Amino acid sequence: MKHLRFPVMLFVFFVAYHCQPAYAKGVTVQTNVQYGTASNVPLLMDIYEPAAHTASPCIVLIHGGGWVEGDKAQYISMGKGLAADGFVAVSIDYRMLPKFPYPAALDDSQLAVRFLRANAGKYGINPSEIGALGDSAGGYLAALLGLRDTRDTTAALQNYSSKVEAVVDFYGPTDFTVPAKDISPLGVMLVNNFLNSTQAKDPGLYKSSSPITYVSKGAPPFLVLQGTADTLVPFSQSSELYTALKAVGSDVTLLGVYGAQHAFLTSSPDPGIYLPLCAGFFSNAFHTNTN
Numbered sequence: 001m002k003h004l005r006f007p008v009m010l011f012v013f014f015v016a017y018h019c020q021p022a023y024a025k026g027v028t029v030q031t032n033v034q035y036g037t038a039s040n041v042p043l044l045m046d047i048y049e050p051a052a053h054t055a056s057p058c059i060v061l062i063h064g065g066g067w068v069e070g071d072k073a074q075y076i077s078m079g080k081g082l083a084a085d086g087f088v089a090v091s092i093d094y095r096m097l098p099k100f101p102y103p104a105a106l107d108d109s110q111l112a113v114r115f116l117r118a119n120a121g122k123y124g125i126n127p128s129e130i131g132a133l134g135d136s137a138g139g140y141l142a143a144l145l146g147l148r149d150t151r152d153t154t155a156a157l158q159n160y161s162s163k164v165e166a167v168v169d170f171y172g173p174t175d176f177t178v179p180a181k182d183i184s185p186l187g188v189m190l191v192n193n194f195l196n197s198t199q200a201k202d203p204g205l206y207k208s209s210s211p212i213t214y215v216s217k218g219a220p221p222f223l224v225l226q227g228t229a230d231t232l233v234p235f236s237q238s239s240e241l242y243t244a245l246k247a248v249g250s251d252v253t254l255l256g257v258y259g260a261q262h263a264f265l266t267s268s269p270d271p272g273i274y275l276p277l278c279a280g281f282f283s284n285a286f287h288t289n290t291n
Contacts, residue, residue, distance in 0.1 A: 036156065
């Protein structure tokens with residue numbers, strides 16, 4: 001069964017006891033690596049590498065914040081933890097509101113993946129094993145990296161694909177076409193600001209910017225996590241994505257975190273149980289043993 005809701009306390013005990021993360025193991029960090037420039041803005045990433053590695057799977061980490069706030073430092077602990085588990089973890093910054101509405105954040109995220117593929121040898125990355133993990137606005141962008149082809153084909157690195165091979169989406173919005181009455185007023189405001197429009201004025205934009213629009217056969221494995229008490233991004237946003245992916249035969253798991261509200265991943269600096277959960281998912285998706 002892949003559509004699950006579970007009591008948090010039991011799951012915490014099991015994973016914490018059996019999967020204690022080790023944050024050391026010779027992890028090295030390169031901060032503020034520039035992966036491009038857009039609108040005269042330097043686009044930066046932090047790269048967390050395991051000790052003595054070659055051709056390792058890579059996980060792109062994308063922070064949330066309503067496309068208006070947040071930065072790559074939100075994933076320091078997750079980045080170190082994934083690197084300790086044998087992944088190259090890369091936390092990215094991207095252009096945000098109010099100056100840069102959609103599609104700036106999408107274009108930057110896709111450019112980051114292409115940069116990593118182009119420089120795979122330099123950073124010890126297997127270019128065929130790149131995944132994405134994000135929460136909230138970052139989960140939205142991670143889902144698009146798994147589902148949508150490169151939007152800006154005129155940019156640099158156009159010979160490299162921006163699609164990833166596995167996705168972890170923490171409570172990201174997936175369908176902007178749902179009626180506004182089904183979304184909180186704050187959620188409606190955030191999406192309208194992000195798209196610089198309204199659903200009534202430009203329904204085509206709301207559809208073309210929704211990850212669920214791009215679900216098709218051959219979609220990569222997805223792990224979707226959503227709090228059952230989330231009032232900003234309704235649980236239905238994750239369940240609809242789950243249903244759509246299942247319908248095309250994709251490998252998808254939806255975990256409903258019982259009683260959790262929005263932003264439960266980043267409510268603490270330590271990713272806790274979600275680190276081994278995500279590391280295990282990516283290891284299975286790539287059929288690799290990174291430890």
